[in-house]
Amino acid sequence: MAMSNDRAAQSGEDRLIARYFAPLAKHPGAFGLADDAAALAPPAGCDLVLKADGIVAGVHFFPDDPPDTVAKKALRANLSDLAAKGATPLGFLLTLALPREIGDAWLAPFARGLGADAEAFGCPLLGGDTDSTTGPIMISIAALGAVPQGKMLRRAGASAGDRVVVTGTIGDAALGLLLRNDMAAAERWSLGREASNNLQQRYLVPQPRLAIAEILRAHASAAMDVSDGLAGDLAKLCRASAVNADIEVARVPLSAGARAALAKEPALIETIITGGDDYEVLACVPADKIETLRQQASAAGVPISEIGVVAAGEGGARFLGSDGEPLAFSRKSFSHF
């Protein structure tokens, strides 16, 4: 079952790997996928940061999504975690389960997208495995990163008085998913073609915030990526840190498209705050470090918004409306399960 690049190979798996994946394995320790395992010298004095995440066709992505975006989403979901933990990517392993009808028309763009992202994010393919399945496509990625020893950012660590910040904009992917499932929504929300496309693109291809991994490590007290919805993920961070957090909903950063949709349909605030697939970073930062963080992140091209404050308490998150009252959501977290 090994992923191996063997020119005289007999099997379809070997041919597939030689054709599509061996060219991506540029790290010398991947041995061109021509051995049974990869060898990697970890940076001296570092902790490894390890993350595995899988996506399944029909559950996490649409079977007819462009294959290059599927590859990018699979890798970026993991890179987003590495970024939020303050880690620099070292490489990844891929396990791919493919129905028999999947051929070149899907694999060629899939491998192209994966290779482009491996290059762009400095995260080479180190090895893996392809298997056939009678079920849907499944892509499982295990990503390795590194942080200076003991310095991985945790969910735990936030203190009363810390400010709560997020990168980028929140809710776009969840609105993009609604648009994908309901073509009429764009009209209802008076979205032009570009705004509608932007939201859908945010669902298809997240943007891991690796550019500020080191900056986060220097300034944040706690961090995680927002993949299961801001409300649910903040609640997890609060519980891990044993603190409360009060968020001012009006300060949650929204894209132009999300603002337009929300103006037409105010109930969308729940989708925005609880929807999944943002892949932005949620962090808590001591008040005296927030300006430095903002400036350094901005210089790295990543917008940071302060959305609330951490308070002593039992581990809950409140989202306060413009009247200062907490919003009640029918569901707190997004789960594919």
Added chain:
Amino acid sequence: MAMSNDRAAQSGEDRLIARYFAPLAKHPGAFGLADDAAALAPPAGCDLVLKADGIVAGVHFFPDDPPDTVAKKALRANLSDLAAKGATPLGFLLTLALPREIGDAWLAPFARGLGADAEAFGCPLLGGDTDSTTGPIMISIAALGAVPQGKMLRRAGASAGDRVVVTGTIGDAALGLLLRNDMAAAERWSLGREASNNLQQRYLVPQPRLAIAEILRAHASAAMDVSDGLAGDLAKLCRASAVNADIEVARVPLSAGARAALAKEPALIETIITGGDDYEVLACVPADKIETLRQQASAAGVPISEIGVVAAGEGGARFLGSDGEPLAFSRKSFSHF
């Protein structure tokens, strides 16, 4: 999609992880699966050895196989590679895709089997992910091991004059699979209940040869695990090392059950030599080291058999019958694909 242990969690995924997998995450860097990633300090002066391998219900195992053996096979397939590469396990990440009908009756023994093996082989669960799927169960494992820097055993490295050795016995799992699919075979082969069970057990639960990882590293010039059949895997090793190998089929070590079956049905030699799932180690060893290797491996409880010799050449493997003529196989390697 993160694997996380969150007591106040909303999702089925979180409950499942808290119940079945968090208790297995005993390594301090797994944070009880209560963070987004694991942190692991790699041993100083070591290379990481990285391997990912997946198994799919209906392809690599039977849907009604005992769940504890499914877990063990998924982990052991990876540990077998680490052993053959000379590596000591550090831990593993798990990605699990589950159909919705999978419940406690499957998950409880699965987690029990996985936990027992994680303990037995000193390879703790560090993190992972569970997902729902409309397809069959898929278990993907990424395992990390360590070797002294630059010392990972490769497929490349064998030289003319080296001896070819294998651990344990060959062909049992392939015969076990035949028995599983053809109940009448046990009678045809005059196998008693115990011999028949032994062969089937070898298919269900392989035995990774971690006990001799360090011994292999000290003495072998090249090594890999035999997972896709001895003939095909030896051919891969020969091509990577750019050598030939001549194997005396009569010296290939067989279990009592395999010998009995072969005596009744001589054509089974092809199944034995080309069948998959042995998970034994195939290694090439300089002639002057073979006795030391054999003694040290024996002291570690692992039988080693010399089955042939490496010769200069273009990278092929021949299996010679008792008349000295090469056997012709209709297929050279086993592939699930």
